[in-house]
Amino acid sequence: TQLLEQSPQFLSIQEGENLTVYCNSSSVFSSLQWYRQEPGEGPVLLVTVVTGGEVKKLKRLTFQFGDARKDSSLHITAAQPGDTGLYLCAGARGGNKLVFGAGTILRVKS
Amino acid sequence: DAGVIQSPRHEVTEMGQEVTLRCKPISGHNSLFWYRQTMMRGLELLIYFNNNVPIDDSGMPEDRFSAKMPNASFSTLKIQPSEPRDSAVYFCASSFLSGGQLSEQYFGPGTRLTVT
Numbered sequence: 001t002q003l004l005e006q007s008p009q010f011l012s013i014q015e016g017e018n019l020t021v022y023c024n025s026s027s028v029f030s031s032l033q034w035y036r037q038e039p040g041e042g043p044v045l046l047v048t049v050v051t052g053g054e055v056k057k058l059k060r061l062t063f064q065f066g067d068a069r070k071d072s073s074l075h076i077t078a079a080q081p082g083d084t085g086l087y088l089c090a091g092a093r094g095g096n097k098l099v100f101g102a103g104t105i106l107r108v109k110s
Numbered sequence: 111d112a113g114v115i116q117s118p119r120h121e122v123t124e125m126g127q128e129v130t131l132r133c134k135p136i137s138g139h140n141s142l143f144w145y146r147q148t149m150m151r152g153l154e155l156l157i158y159f160n161n162n163v164p165i166d167d168s169g170m171p172e173d174r175f176s177a178k179m180p181n182a183s184f185s186t187l188k189i190q191p192s193e194p195r196d197s198a199v200y201f202c203a204s205s206f207l208s209g210g211q212l213s214e215q216y217f218g219p220g221t222r223l224t225v226t
Contacts, residue, residue, distance in 0.1 A: 042217025092212045100153040
């Protein structure tokens, strides 16, 4: 049983479309991170959210942390082929130990 | 900075053999993590060290797995004896922990282990 449930598991869209990836849990996290992983490489941090209700933007990516700090979402506007990859959310309950979700595989077709 | 360095990048071994994976964290980082990634179970934390001391090894699957960090610039993950179900990509990551706050973890490129 995953502590962090990500949905959808797989997403295939056309270039220019918008999409949202969800990360849900019944547990409260002190902070949550989103990583992106490309084939053959390790995950790379995109953002850290700490405060309930927090919204952070990174170019075309918008990240939101739920008010209760149990869930998060990643919204991508006008997706591009370069956005293709595995998106992982990871929650922390204090300190440096992370629990990762299973990930969402995103494929953006040109 | 070269980032986190892992070796080997690929390892193919026969069941029963000993496997040693190596990691050099980013200079100045005081936390080091070993993860395992499979399609079935995703990315799982095996063990992590702070200031070269193992803090949490609850993710280590069995006694066949052991990890050491003899100094701040080197860590090993050893599997003895290896089994086919150990086949996975093993990642090492490092970070700088300050004041107990969550920090960015920098991942290495991983070691793809295949046990036949």
